[in-house]
Amino acid sequence: MDLRYGPEYERFRQEVREFLAETWPLSGEEAKLERVQQSARFRKRAIARGYLARAVPRAYGGSEQPPDVLRASIIREEFARAGAPLDVGAPAAQLIPTLVAHGTEEQKRAYLPGTVTGELLWCQGYSEPGAGSDLASVQTRAELVDGEWVIHGQKIWTSYAHWAEMIYMLVRTEPAAAGKHAGLSYLLVDMQQPGIDVRPLKSLNGDSHFNEVFFDGARAPADRIVGRRGQGWNVSRSTLQAERNAVATADTTLKQFSELLELAKSTRRNGRPAIEDPAVRQRLVEIEGYVTSHEYSSHRQLTCAARGESPGLIGTMNKLVGTDIATRMARLGLEISAEGALDAPYHHAEMLTGGSGEANPVARFLHSLSIRAGGGTSNIQRNIIGERGLGLPRDFAVQKRKAPA
Amino acid sequence: MDLRYGPEYERFRQEVREFLAETWPLSGEEAKLERVQQSARFRKRAIARGYLARAVPRAYGGSEQPPDVLRASIIREEFARAGAPLDVGAPAAQLIPTLVAHGTEEQKRAYLPGTVTGELLWCQGYSEPGAGSDLASVQTRAELVDGEWVIHGQKIWTSYAHWAEMIYMLVRTEPAAAGKHAGLSYLLVDMQQPGIDVRPLKSLNGDSHFNEVFFDGARAPADRIVGRRGQGWNVSRSTLQAERNAVATADTTLKQFSELLELAKSTRRNGRPAIEDPAVRQRLVEIEGYVTSHEYSSHRQLTCAARGESPGLIGTMNKLVGTDIATRMARLGLEISAEGALDAPYHHAEMLTGGSGEANPVARFLHSLSIRAGGGTSNIQRNIIGERGLGLPRDFAVQKRKAPA
Amino acid sequence: MNFGLSEEQELLQQTIDQFLANECPPARLHEIFDGEEALDAELWRGLMELGLGGLAISESHGGAGLEMVDLALACEVLGRHAAPGPYLGHALAGVAIELGGSDAQKERWLPRLAAGDALATLAFAEPGGIWDPSQWRAAVRDGRVDGVKEHVLGGSAADLWIVGCAGGDLALVERGAEGAALEPFDGLDRSRRLDRLALAGTPCELLERGAAAAQRVRDAALCLLSADAFGGASRSLEMAVEFAQQREQFGVTIAHFQAVKHQLADLASEVEPARALFWYAAHAWDARPEQSERAAALAKAHVAERFVHAAYETAEIFGGIGVTWEGDIQIWLKRALFDRVYFGDTESHRERAARLADW
C-alpha cells in the first residue's frame, strides 16, 4: 500500500508541470481571446502532448493514448492546480465516447475534433417533462420527411442549451415499436434554427443553468443518427456506462469541506468562533469521517482502475455517498451561519455552478437539492446499489413495467 | 383549550384518591399474599367502585360503566401515582374485548371474571416462526378428533407462556380454505397439559420474557372456539382494532426521558456533569421537542376520544413515533454512559420489562430493539401511516399476494 | 380537559384558509414573491377586512378579544399558504401595546391596528443577531431614541414601529419621524420583506409598561413562528403527498413505490405530532405563564426544524421542479429557513430551554 505514485509517474508529473508552466495561462495576444477560444487553443497543445482527449483516436483530433488511470489522475491534479482547462466536461464528455463507439466515419470527422477542444458546444436532450428518473419514456418524436428528420416535442433540464451550437438527443422514430425502450434514435441536431425555442429555467438559487427546449418542426439531415435507427436507447446507455466507469473523485467534496471549515472558523457565535463550540466540533469531525472515507475510497477505485479490476460495491455508491455528504455539510453550514439565512444568497449562487466567488452557506444549502435532483435521484441510486451492488431483486413496480403491456 | 379536567372531574379525581388511600396497598394478612393475589383482591374492590373493567358487563365480573375517556384517564393517572394495579395488561387486555364481543355466554361466564382481576393468566398464540409481520400465515393446525381439538404446531414470541394458565391462539382448522386468511379459528387452550412444551427465549439483554411454545397433540374441548369456526382472522382483528383505538399515552416516553435527564445530570464527562456539555444539552432539548410533541398529541387524542371524533393522521403513528423517540433516547443514553457500555447490563434488564431497579443505559439501548421488533415492525407502521393515514396506494408486493394464487 | 379546537376556532381557520386559497393561490404568491413591492396592499386589505388585525386585541379597543391560541391558529393558516406580508409584526405590535401600553396609548393605537387603518410592526433585532430584550442597546433620552434595528418585518410599509430599547423598554416610533431612516434588506424569503431601521435622535414615546411586556412579546413571537412553521410543514407534506399520487414513473404513480411511501410516512411522523406542541406553547402563553417562556422556546426550535426538514424532503421528492424558482416548494423552503432563525435560531433557543430548566 503506497499513496505515492512512484518515480516513473513522478517524472511524468514533472513533465506535466513544466508543460503547464510554459503553456498556461496564455500570453500576449492570445490572452485577450474569449475564454472558450483560449481553452480551445490550450487544449490543442495539451492534446498534441498526449495529455487530453486520450481515448480519442488521432484521426479525430484526439491524442490516442493507452489507458493509464494514474497518468490521467496526475494530469487532473496538475491541471486543476494550475487552473488550466481539463478535458471538456458534461454534456460533451458523454457524447465523445458514444461518437467514438457508434458514430459513422463522417460523424467522427465532422464533430469530434471541435468537441474535444471545446469549440463545438453541445447540450444533451434526454430528460423530458414528467419523465424524471424514467428516462426511456421519451415523447419527443422525429419523422423522416423528404430526407430530413422533423422534430416535435420538448426537452427539459437542458444545461447550456442557451449557448450550445448542437444538441445530442433521444427521439422516438418508430412510434409503433413494442415497449418504450424500442423505437428511440440518437440524433444530432443544430440548435440555431427556427424550430427550436430555448427558455431558461431559473433555479431556486436564482441562477439559470438549465433550460426547457421546445422543438416545433426543427430539422436534421437523415444521416445525423448515431448508431442504428431505433437503437438509440442502447447507444445512449453505452454513454451512461462510460460515465459510470469513470473514476470518481472526491475533489468537490474536499473543496466543500474546506469551505465549511473556513466558515466555522470565521463565523462568530456567542462571542467566539463557531469552531470552538463543542457541538460544532463534534459535527465537523463526524462529517470529516465521511469526507475522508470518500476521499480514500476514490484512491481505492483509482487503484482498481489501474489494475483493471472492478471496484465492487463501492463503485455503485459514489453518487449517493457524495450527495449525502454534500447535504450534511450544507446543513451544518446553514446552522453555523445562523441569522445569515435571512440574507438573499442569490448573488452568490452562480459560483456554485461554475462561476467564481465566495461560497455562501445558504446558497450551498439550496444548491445541495440540485445536486440531489441531478443525474438520478437518491432512490434510483439506492436501487442501483441494492440491485447491482448487493444483488437484491428488482422492484415489483419496475417488473410490472417490463411485462408486455 | 384547557388542559384542566374541570370541577366535575376534579371531584371524581378526589374520590379516586380517597379510595386509593383506603384500599392500596393492602394491609394486615392480605399484605402477605402473593402479588397476583393482592392485585386480584384490589381489582375486585376497584371494579365494585366502577374504576376498572369498565367496558365489561357486570354479569361477567366487570363494572359496566359508560365510556368516559377523561374518567379513564384520571383513573390511570391516580392509580399509577399510587402504584396500584391497573386493568390487566397485555396479553389478557386484548382477549377481554374479543370475548365480550364474540364469546359464547358460557365462555364469558367461565373466563371473564378471572381474567379481569388478573387471577386467570393468559398468553397469546399469534406469532409463528418465520411469519414475522405476516400474521395470517399461521401453520399451527387443529383437527377435531372425537369432539376435541387436537393441536400440532409452534408459536413464538409468546410472552408469559411460562406462567400463563391458558392461551388464546389462532389455529388453522380448515386447511382446504382458499387464501391464507380463511380457515383460521380462534381457540382457547389450557396450558397445563402434556401436549404443550414451553421453552423460554432469552433476550439479547439476558432476560427471558418471551417463549417458544410447542404443540404436539395438545387438546381443547370443541366448544373452546371464540366466534365461528374458520372466522378466527376476523375475530383476532377485532381485538387488534380495539387495541388501536385505545388512547395512546406518552407515559413510558416521559418516564424514559426523565431517566435520561437524570443520567445526564449524574454522569460526569471531562470532569463535569454530562448535562453541562453543550452538545449534550442541544441533543437533550432536541429530544424533548419530540417527547413533548408526543405527550401533547396524546392529550389531543384523548380530547378526540372524549368527543367521539377520529384523531386522524396522528392516530396511525403512535407506535412509530414512540419507538423512534425511544431509540433516540437510548442512543443518547449510550453516548452519555461512555465507558459504561463495557459493563454487563444483564442484571439490570428485568426492570425494563416489568421488574424494578435502576435504568441502565446499555440495557435500555439493547431493549430499544425489542420495542422496535414488538407489535409490528417500523416498516409495517410506515405502511399503515402511508395507506390509512395519508391515503397512499398499497404495495405491489402485497397486491401480488392478494391476487388469487 | 379539552385539548382540541372549538367550532369557532375551526371556523376561523377555514375562513382564512378559504380567503387565501382564493386571493393568494400559488400563481399570485409567485407574483408577489418576485415583485418589487414591499407590501401587496390588496392582500393586506383583505386580511384586515377578515378582522385579522384585531384578533387578539381586546373588544373594548375594537378587536375580537381572542387569545394567543387563536392568533397562533391564524398564523398556522398563513404559514400553510406561505402568505406574504408583515402579519406577524402587526399582530405582535398589537400584543405589545395591549400588554405594555397606557390607556391612552391603547386608545390611540389599538382601534386603528384592529381595523387595519394603521400597520404596525416590531423593531426588535439589533446587529449581531441580538433578539433578547435584555441585550438591546438602542438608547432613549429625552424622548428621543438612537440605535439600529435590523430585520424589521414590513418596516417600510409600517405606520408605527415598536422599537426595543436598552433595559428591555419598548418605544413607539411613528412613520416619518425625524431621523428615522429605512433601508430595504435583500432577503432570502421575499414573501416577508425586511428593512433596516436606523434611528438618530428620533422622537419616540415609551410604552408605559414596555419593559414588563417585552419578554412576553418575544415569547408570543416564538409561539406564532412555530405556528407558521407548522402550517408550512404540514402543507409541504401535503404537497409531497399530492405530487406522489399524481406523478407517474415507470407506468405507475410514484406513491406506489414503497420507498416513497415510507419517506412520506416518516415525514408525516416528523410533522404531525408537532401540531400539539405549538398549540401547547400558545395555550401556555394564555393560561400557564410560568411555563410559557420555556414552552415557546422549545416549540419554536422544534417546529421550525420540522419545517426545514419537511420542505427540503418535499423539494427532493419533487425532483427537478423542486429545485426551480418557478416551482412552489422553493417559497416554502425559504419560509422555513426564515422561521428557523427569525427571533433567534434553533440552537440558541435550545440552549435557552436548557438554562430555563436549570440544567
Place this chain on the structure above:
Amino acid sequence: MNFGLSEEQELLQQTIDQFLANECPPARLHEIFDGEEALDAELWRGLMELGLGGLAISESHGGAGLEMVDLALACEVLGRHAAPGPYLGHALAGVAIELGGSDAQKERWLPRLAAGDALATLAFAEPGGIWDPSQWRAAVRDGRVDGVKEHVLGGSAADLWIVGCAGGDLALVERGAEGAALEPFDGLDRSRRLDRLALAGTPCELLERGAAAAQRVRDAALCLLSADAFGGASRSLEMAVEFAQQREQFGVTIAHFQAVKHQLADLASEVEPARALFWYAAHAWDARPEQSERAAALAKAHVAERFVHAAYETAEIFGGIGVTWEGDIQIWLKRALFDRVYFGDTESHRERAARLADW
C-alpha cells in the same frame, strides 16, 4: 500509487477467514460467548499456529515482519467473525515491545509472543475512563509498581502485562508477580473478556523507550479497533442482505420490498466507504507518522459508529430473532458497543481530532 491490497494481503485475509469459518462458526462462537472460560485455549492455539502472534514482530525475533496495515487486515477478519479472545491485546503488546523494548527485552519476549508460547496484553486504562498515556497515575518506584488498571483484555489469561505508568512509561509485569491481583470484570461483550488488575508493590521492568512508544501503541490500538469495527460492520451488512434474500413474508423474500432494499443500500453506503478509512489510518501509522495520530482517532471514531449503526439496523431487519440471545447479531452488536468505547469513546476521539488539527 497503490491503494489496494497485495496478493499476499488477500491471502492472509483468506487464510484467517477460512480458519475462523471452520473453527469458530456461529454455534461455536455462542458456546464461547456463553461459557465461563476466560480464554478458549483451542481457538487461541489455532490462531497462533496460523502465525498471527508475530504478524508485526520483526523477522529477526521470529515474526513475519509485516506492517500495521497487515495487522489491521487480520483484525478486520477477526471482527468479521466476532472472533473471541484477547488477540488485540496480544498484538499490541508485541507492537509495544518492538517500539519500546531494549534489545534484551525484545529477545526475551518477542519470539515467545510470535510463537504464541506466551500471551501478552496491555494494561492501559485506569479508573474513570483514563486511556491517555499522559494521564496515567500508576507509579513505579525502585522497580515496583502501584496502581489499578482496568479493562485489561484477556488479563487473567496473560503471561505478561504491559502496564501503562505515570509519565507515559510502560512496564512489563509478569504473571504471578507479587502483589498483582486480578478481578474478572462482568462485561457486555463476552467474546472479549476483561479483567481489573490491581498492583501493589509489584515487581516490574520498565521498557527502555516505553514513554516514546506509548502514544504510538495507543494509535495502533485505534487502527486495529477501527479494522475490527469495519469487519464487524461489513459482516453485519452481509447478514442483513442474506437474511433479506431468504426470509419470506407475504409470499416473497423481503428483499423484494423496496423499503428493505433501500435500507440495505443506505447501510451499505454507510459501511463500505469506511474500508478505505481504516486502511488509511493503518497506512499512515506505517508510512506517514505525522498524520498518524489524527488519522487513527478519526478512523476509530468513524468506523466504530458505523459498526454500531450497522449492527443495530441489522438486528432490526432480523425482527424477533434479532433481539434474542440465541440470534447471532446480538454478539456483533455488543462487539460494536465495545469497539465504540474501548480505548476511548467516539466523542473523546472526535474532540482530540479537532484539537490535533488546531481547530
